[in-house]
Amino acid sequence: MDSLRRPRRNRQSGVLRDMVQETRLHVSDFILPLFVLEGRNLRTEVASIPGIFRHSPDLLLDEIGRCIDLGIKAFDLFPNLSDDKKDRTASESHNPDGLYLQTIQAIKTKYPDVLLMTDVAMDPYSSDGHDGLVENGVILNDETLEILARMAVAQAQAGADLIGPSDMMDGRVGYLRKALDNAGFKHVGIISYSAKYASAFYGPFRDALASAPKFGDKKTYQMNPANSREALIEAELDTQEGADILMVKPALTYLDIISLLRQNSQLPIAAYNVSGEYAMIKAAAQNGWLDGERAMMESLMSIKRAGADVILTYFAKEAAQLLA
Ligand SMILES: NCC(=O)CCC(=O)O
């Protein structure tokens, strides 16, 4: 071997490997999804997202306190509602006395410095289990926008810092931006689920919220996993409509999409490391088939290396502990 180039030279010690490391994870990269449930003193584990719990508001505040101690300062809140709170028009989503808006208020009152992201979509409140308004089995686009706008403004009023439209209706970022501005919430940002794919990896999340669609699937609004150019169209539209951060979801089976958006956009890029991606690693680790911690850190690193500035992940607490 007479090559002058020996890449292994830079790998020969821990100090050198650390020095030339190209990508680093930091706890400030993470947003932890949280599930809130009606009641008091309740904490139920999501069976298919082991280690992740639905908390009643009182216990959720304690949980956020523990996360802050680990350095996690950003959260994304989702409500688990009983069926009697769900209807065709998702009216519970703008009930000021309802679980979700009350919990936003409680979190921001107790922890004003955390960054609280909220979810805008009809599915947790919809008796149809869809992200948009349903008529004769069809998900209506423009009629849904008004409902989403009312939801977003109510969330901003309750104290949300960052609004996360996850519904994939066309034109909703611009519609929400105008509604927020008109209501005096010019400072409230929009993190848009720009490229959200119709994925099998959301299954455990729908268990957590009991929000699976009551008929059909979400393929008329979420993207076809086969498409990447279409992600550029979605990203461009969301950018023109005023999105502050673009998101790709899921993350691990869409690292190419994260990279594509990173190269084609000046905005921060977020990636949602979804419930099924978490569950796969947990299940394999519980079986002794994988080193769960190493698989977790390698997955998170790959998402950041692909170009994500922000990672929504159920691993946030465990990863924060390892990074500390
Ligand atoms: N709108 C939020 C989600 O659909 C989350 C999916 C997941 O974690 O599987």
Ligand SMILES: [Mg+2]
């Ligand atoms: Mg779109």
